[in-house]
Structures are given as C-alpha cells and as structure tokens.
Amino acid sequence: xxxxxxxxxxxxxxxxxxxxxxxxxxxxxxxxxxxxxxxxxxxxxxxxxxxxxxxxxxxxxxxxxxxxxxxxxxxxxxxxxxxxxxxxxxxxxxxxxxxxxxxxxxxxxxxxxxxxxxxxxxxxxxxxxxxxxxxxxxxxxxx
Numbered sequence: 001x002x003x004x005x006x007x008x009x010x011x012x013x014x015x016x017x018x019x020x021x022x023x024x025x026x027x028x029x030x031x032x033x034x035x036x037x038x039x040x041x042x043x044x045x046x047x048x049x050x051x052x053x054x055x056x057x058x059x060x061x062x063x064x065x066x067x068x069x070x071x072x073x074x075x076x077x078x079x080x081x082x083x084x085x086x087x088x089x090x091x092x093x094x095x096x097x098x099x100x101x102x103x104x105x106x107x108x109x110x111x112x113x114x115x116x117x118x119x120x121x122x123x124x125x126x127x128x129x130x131x132x133x134x135x136x137x138x139x140x141x142x143x
Contacts, residue, residue, distance in 0.1 A: 012131060015123050044071070
C-alpha cells in the first residue's frame with residue numbers, strides 16, 4: 001500500500017469513526033431517538049470503521065469498491081432524509097417513516113441548515129469521494 005492510498009484509507013477511517021462517535025453521542029448522551037432513516041444510515045456507516053480499519057492493518061488496497069457501495073448508498077439515503085427535512089413538499093408527504101420518531105424531526109439545526117442527516121451526507125460524500133480516488137489509484141495494480 002503506497003503512502004497516498006494509506007493516507008486516504010486513514011482519512012476515511014477517521015471520518016467514519018467521527019461519524020460513528022457523533023451518532024452515538026447524539027443518541028446515548030443527548031438522548032435523541034434515531035428515526036428509521038437514521039438507523040439505516042448507521043447500518044451503512046458503522047461497518048466502515050471495521051472494514052477500513054482491517055484494510056489498513058492488513059495493508060489491503062482492495063477495500064475501495066466495498067466502501068464505495070456503502071458510502072454511495074449512504075449518500076443517497078442521507079440526501080433523501082435531508083430533503084425530507086428541508087423541502088416542504090416532501091415534509092407534507094413524509095411524516096413518520098415507519099413508526100416512532102418522525103423522520104422530519106430536526107433535533108439540531110445549526111446555522112439554519114446543518115442537521116444530523118446533513119452531517120451524515122457530508123461524511124458519506126467525503127468517504128465516497130476519497131474511496132473513489134483510492135479505487136482509481138489502485139485500478140490495474142491489484143491482482
């Protein structure tokens with residue numbers, strides 16, 4: 001694993017770890033109950049810490065496609081969830097996304113636009129872009 005790929009993998013691992021710790025902080029310390037879409041985003045984010053951590057430890061460059069799938073799906077889900085919170089048209093049809101907490105609920109709203117799904121979207125996009133870069137760097141060199 002060359003230094004660029006190793007640094008990219010470490011960056012992805014740090015972003016995924018911070019996102020995981022952030023979501024646990026909001027649910028376990030601040031006692032914000034996650035909605036259904038939040039749970040799905042967690043399901044896609046949490047494994048990335050282990051997947052990329054193991055890849056770094058084993059110096060395995062073949063993690064990028066897997067990470068791209070997880071982060072790509074997570075980006076789409078987070079974008080929809082954010083739109084559900086911010087677009088009035090979707091809010092009127094969205095309501096509750098499966099019982100319990102409404103997916104339009106905004107526990108935080110920093111600066112009028114930064115919500116938890118926005119933070120999730122930012123993390124997933126950062127991971128997706130970085131893993132795409134790593135995949136392009138390793139394309140053709142992985143046997």
